[in-house]
Every structure is written in structure tokens, then in C-alpha cells.
Amino acid sequence: MSKDTIILGIETSCDETAVAIVKNGTEIISNVVSSQIESHKRFGGVVPEIASRHHVEQMTLVLEQAFDEGQITWNEIDAIAVTEGPGLVGALLVGVNSAKALAFAKQKPLVGVHHIAGHIYANRLEQEFDFPLLALIVSGGHTELVIMKEHGQYEVIGETRDDAAGEAYDKVARMLGLPYPGGPHIDRLAHEGKETIDFPRAWLEDGSYDFSFSGLKSAVINKIHNAKQRGEMLKDEDIAASFQASVVEVLTKKTLRAAKEYKVKQVIVAGGVAANKGLRTALANAFSETDIPLYVPPLSLCTDNAAMIAAAGTINYWNGKRAGLDLNANASLLLK
Amino acid sequence: MNVLAIDTSNQAMGVALLKDDEIIGEMVTNIAKNHSVRLMPAVEKLMTEVSLTPDQLDKIVVAKGPGSYTGVRIGLSIAKSMAWALGIPVVGVSSLEVLAYQGRFFDGYVFPFFDARRGLVYTGIYQSQGSRLRLVYEEKNLSMEDALLKLKEDHKKVLCLSPDIIKHKDSIHRVLGDLAIIPEGPFHIANPGFLGLAGLYKEADQTHTLTPNYLRLAEAEAKWLQAQKENK
Numbered sequence: 001m002s003k004d005t006i007i008l009g010i011e012t013s014c015d016e017t018a019v020a021i022v023k024n025g026t027e028i029i030s031n032v033v034s035s036q037i038e039s040h041k042r043f044g045g046v047v048p049e050i051a052s053r054h055h056v057e058q059m060t061l062v063l064e065q066a067f068d069e070g071q072i073t074w075n076e077i078d079a080i081a082v083t084e085g086p087g088l089v090g091a092l093l094v095g096v097n098s099a100k101a102l103a104f105a106k107q108k109p110l111v112g113v114h115h116i117a118g119h120i121y122a123n124r125l126e127q128e129f130d131f132p133l134l135a136l137i138v139s140g141g142h143t144e145l146v147i148m149k150e151h152g153q154y155e156v157i158g159e160t161r162d163d164a165a166g167e168a169y170d171k172v173a174r175m176l177g178l179p180y181p182g183g184p185h186i187d188r189l190a191h192e193g194k195e196t197i198d199f200p201r202a203w204l205e206d207g208s209y210d211f212s213f214s215g216l217k218s219a220v221i222n223k224i225h226n227a228k229q230r231g232e233m234l235k236d237e238d239i240a241a242s243f244q245a246s247v248v249e250v251l252t253k254k255t256l257r258a259a260k261e262y263k264v265k266q267v268i269v270a271g272g273v274a275a276n277k278g279l280r281t282a283l284a285n286a287f288s289e290t291d292i293p294l295y296v297p298p299l300s301l302c303t304d305n306a307a308m309i310a311a312a313g314t315i316n317y318w319n320g321k322r323a324g325l326d327l328n329a330n331a332s333l334l335l336k
Numbered sequence: 337m338n339v340l341a342i343d344t345s346n347q348a349m350g351v352a353l354l355k356d357d358e359i360i361g362e363m364v365t366n367i368a369k370n371h372s373v374r375l376m377p378a379v380e381k382l383m384t385e386v387s388l389t390p391d392q393l394d395k396i397v398v399a400k401g402p403g404s405y406t407g408v409r410i411g412l413s414i415a416k417s418m419a420w421a422l423g424i425p426v427v428g429v430s431s432l433e434v435l436a437y438q439g440r441f442f443d444g445y446v447f448p449f450f451d452a453r454r455g456l457v458y459t460g461i462y463q464s465q466g467s468r469l470r471l472v473y474e475e476k477n478l479s480m481e482d483a484l485l486k487l488k489e490d491h492k493k494v495l496c497l498s499p500d501i502i503k504h505k506d507s508i509h510r511v512l513g514d515l516a517i518i519p520e521g522p523f524h525i526a527n528p529g530f531l532g533l534a535g536l537y538k539e540a541d542q543t544h545t546l547t548p549n550y551l552r553l554a555e556a557e558a559k560w561l562q563a564q565k566e567n568k
């Protein structure tokens with residue numbers, strides 16, 4: 001590459017309004033995230049209409065901050081990358097339409113990015129990819145295993161058939177009366193408790209890389225109900241530890257098996273649940289016994305951000321992929 | 337001064353380009369098709385047609401609602417981002433005011449409204465005054481019945497303007513009788529040229545703080561506030 005490629009990334013698929021500027025898909029120039037967690041807390045989850053309202057209020061502020069912090073001018077920007085899906089449609093629409101307006105106003109190429117591709121590429125901001133690689137994506141909306149043989153090529157080998165791992169975390173947290181978002185609270189409690197309850201592990205059919213967490217979620221709920229009826233005392237810490245042990249074991253074993261079967265050179269973890277200490281530790285232990293390197297991005301790159309969208313968008317841009325001004329938000333966009 | 341006016345707040349999608357107070361291009365569709373997909377291509381096409389480039393724009397005027405929440409946000413996202421990137425002022429104009437322009441020379445009350453479901457409407461009462469439209473009753477989300485009863489008290493002629501006029505025709509006639517004037521089809525669709533004109537005379541908004549004119553809280557928010565009240 002003779003000249004640097006500088007991409008402006010925009011992400012609004014859920015409850016973070018994010019803008020970032022990234023050089024060559026590997027170097028963050030600026031990365032601004034305006035989180036709405038405080039606004040959604042009182043509702044116990046993300047309310048789509050409220051998320052959309054926030055995005056439209058925050059967008060130009062976040063854009064300006066990204067340019068200010070990066071000390072970058074429009075002349076230096078090569079293209080604009082935006083999350084086109086999947087996600088909350090009303091939220092996505094704000095980012096997509098802002099990106100199109102910017103692309104037209106400044107006459108810059110526009111590139112659409114799949115949100116999960118973004119999560120995967122968050123890792124490239126830390127560590128160059130080595131193909132074939134396996135990515136485990138775990139978040140409130142996703143639980144997927146993806147094989148990549150080259151840049152910009154994705155093969156989904158496993159995904160959840162019901163709840164995403166993060167969703168199960170949030171639901172169990174709610175049962176335990178923990179505040180939203182519940183994932184970090186469960187993780188914290190799990191470390192204080194012991195695995196005293198043998199919750200089910202959903203392995204599914206032989207050889208399947210798919211996941212299922214709704215059975216586990218129901219088992220936890222039933223356990224809590226039954227204990228209450230019998231006047232039995234269950235420690236929240238132990239419930240959290242037992243629940244987390246089930247989730248982590250399934251995720252870890254399937255990831256390890258896939259890594260071996262596909263003979264990958266690298267395993268990367270992505271998505272909000274990648275911040276989970278229990279999962280990080282279990283994966284690190286499992287892969288320490290192999291010669292396959294495991295990478296988990298730093299916390300700030302696990303959760304939704306726009307640097308990851310700019311990073312993934314850089315590859316699309318290099319591959320000549322362009323979106324038109326008729327680009328639309330696609331709530332159920334597939335990863336290809 | 338080159339002004340771009342955009343309206344995606346309701347079903348009719350409008351784009352207009354003005355040179356000072358003269359229309360140089362205009363496009364309106366009134367079909368139930370995606371504004372998100374169609375607005376930017378329409379802006380690009382119209383600008384190419386009249387040989388204007390984005391950096392020649394001096395001001396952007398946007399219909400800020402009420403209307404479809406999503407539609408309003410598409411318009412504002414585009415207007416704000418474009419204005420910010422080009423470093424030019426942006427002006428938000430109430431979608432009701434834009435519609436009221438269709439009755440700009442009417443002697444009496446101009447009553448623009450949008451259906452807000454469950455018997456409710458978004459409305460405000462305007463009146464022609466010199467070269468401007470003056471807001472007589474503030475914009476609100478209220479029941480059509482209440483709006484009509486209030487109008488009746490003033491014994492003035494009322495020009496009713498709404499893309500949802502058919503749905504409310506009967507109740508308008510029932511309550512207002514001869515006071516109501518309901519014009520033909522084209523009068524009920526907001527005109528983006530008038531949006532540009534309205535914006536021309538208004539002070540620019542702060543790009544960062546320009547927000548939609550929803551006239552209604554998000555449902556979750558309203559319920560939450562209600563629950564807080566009941567708990568007290």
C-alpha cells in the first residue's frame with residue numbers, strides 16, 4: 001500500500017452512538033462512543049424508540065468529537081463506512097442516513113459494513129490476522145462461530161438457535177434482581193460463588209457447532225422457583241457460578257473443537273460477552289494446551305464501537321465494495 | 337443563497353431547491369415507499385438537474401415533524417449531518433407549519449393536522465398575518481374531538497388541511513358544520529418549496545441541538561412516568 005487509507009466509521013445498531021477514524025484498518029486515530037446505558041437502565045433493557053431518539057441527538061456531536069480528537073480534516077478521509085445491519089432498524093437508520101448525507105456532501109465513497117464483521121475486525125486493531133482463523137462472537141444479540149479463510153470472507157459454521165448468550169445472561173440477571181445490563185454482575189457474582197448446581201449443557205447433535213441457551217435459561221428459572229417453594233436457600237453467587245459454568249463450558253468446548261477441526265492458525269473472540277472474565281479465563285486455559293494462539297480484544301473494543309466498523313470497512317473499501325445513496329438499514333442482514 | 341429543503345416526516349416525500357425565495361427545482365412523491373432508500377438519490381438527482389454541487393449549498397431546511405418518528409429522524413439525520421459537514425446553517429420547521437402554508441392567504445383559522453391513531457391528531461392552529469403565518473394555538477397531540485370543539489368556540493372559518501383528511505372528514509363536518517372548509521386533494525400535501533420559504537425567514541438552529549418535533553413521548557417513557565406517578 002503506497003498511501004495510507006483513512007476510513008470514517010459510523011455505528012448505531014443498538015444503544016451506542018459511535019464514530020471513529022481508522023488508518024489502514026489497523027490503527028485507531030480516534031474512537032468516540034456515546035453510550036445510552038443510563039437512559040435504558042430504568043426500563044431494564046434497550047428500548048428501540050428511545051435508542052433511535054438518542055442517536056439523532058448525538059450523531060453530529062459524536063462526529064465532531066471524532067474529527068477533533070483525531071486532528072483530521074475531511075480531505076484526508078478516503079471513504080465512509082457504516083453499519084448497515086443487523087440491529088435495531090430505527091437505530092440503524094440514523095447511522096445509515098447520516099453516512100449517506102456525509103458521503104454526498106463531501107463526495108466520498110460509501111461502504112456498508114455487517115455489524116458482526118465489525119466485531120471480528122475489532123481484533124485487527126490489535127493483532128494482524130493469520131488465516132484461516134476462527135472467530136467466536138458472543139454478545140447480547142449474537143452467538144456465532146465464523147471461519148475466515150481470507151479478508152472479507154466469512155463462513156458461519158455455528159450460531160444460536162434461540163437466545164444469544166448475552167441475552168441469557170440478561171434474563172438470568174433480571175431473575176436475580178440485578179440491574180441492567182446484567183452480564184457483568186453475573187460475572188462478578190460467579191467469581192464469589194461455587195458451581196453447586198448442575199445446570200444442563202446444550203451440546204445439540206453430534207458435531208454441531210450451533211448453540212442453544214433457552215433451555216439453560218429455563219432450567220435456572222425453574223431451579224429458583226422450586227427452591228423458593230420448598231423454602232430452600234440458594235445463594236445468588238452459586239446460581240451465577242453454576243449458570244456461567246454451563247455457558248462457558250459449551251462456548252469453550254465448541255470453539256476448541258472447531259479450531260482443531262478447521263486447523264485454524266488463530267482464534268479470536270469478539271462481542272460484548274468477550275469482556276466476561278469467566279469466559280476469557282476458560283478460553284485461555286483451553287487454548288494454552290494447544291499451539292493455536294487466542295486473542296481477545298481489550299474491553300473497549302469488545303463492546304459496540306465504530307473503530308471496528310471502520311476496520312472492517314477498510315477491507316470492503318480495498319475490495320472495491322461500494323454502497324449507493326440508496327443504501328438502506330437491514331435489521332436481519334446476513335454475514336457473507 | 338442556495339437552499340435545500342427536505343421533508344420525509346410523513347408519507348409525502350419532498351425535496352426542493354431555492355435560490356433565495358425562488359424555486360429552482362422541486363420533487364414530491366406521495367406513495368408509501370421507503371424514504372430511507374429514496375431521499376438521498378432524490379436530492380442527488382434534483383441537484384444534478386439544476387447543476388448545483390453540494391458545496392454550493394448555503395442553507396438546509398428540514399421538516400422536523402410531527403409525523404412518522406422514523407421518517408422525521410431520516411430527514412433530521414440527513415439535514416444535520418449534511419449541514420455539519422458543509423459547515424452551513426440548518427433550520428428545522430414544524431411539519432404542521434409547512435402544511436399550513438397551503439392556506440397562507442386564507443382569512444380565518446388554518447387547521448393542519450396529522451392522524452396520530454386512536455382518535456388522536458397532531459395539530460396546531462395557524463393564522464395568516466401580513467407576510468407570515470402566526471401560530472394561534474400551540475402544537476399538540478390531542479384528541480380530534482377536543483381540537484374540533486375548541487375550534488368551534490371561536491366562530492371562525494376553519495381551513496382543514498391534512499393528508500389524513502378522508503379519515504376525519506365526517507367528524508369535522510359534524511362538529512364544525514359550515515365553519516369548516518375542506519379543499520381538494522393537492523392542498524393536503526405539504527409542499528417542499530413552502531418548507532424552503534418558511535426556513536428562509538427563520539433563524540438557524542444549532543446543528544447539534546436541533547431535535548425532532550415529536551409532540552409525543554416515546555411510549556416506554558410515557559408508561560414509566562405514569563408508573564412513577566402512581567407509586568407516589
Ligand SMILES: [Zn+2]
Pocket residue numbers: 115119139271272303304
Ligand atoms: Zn455488537
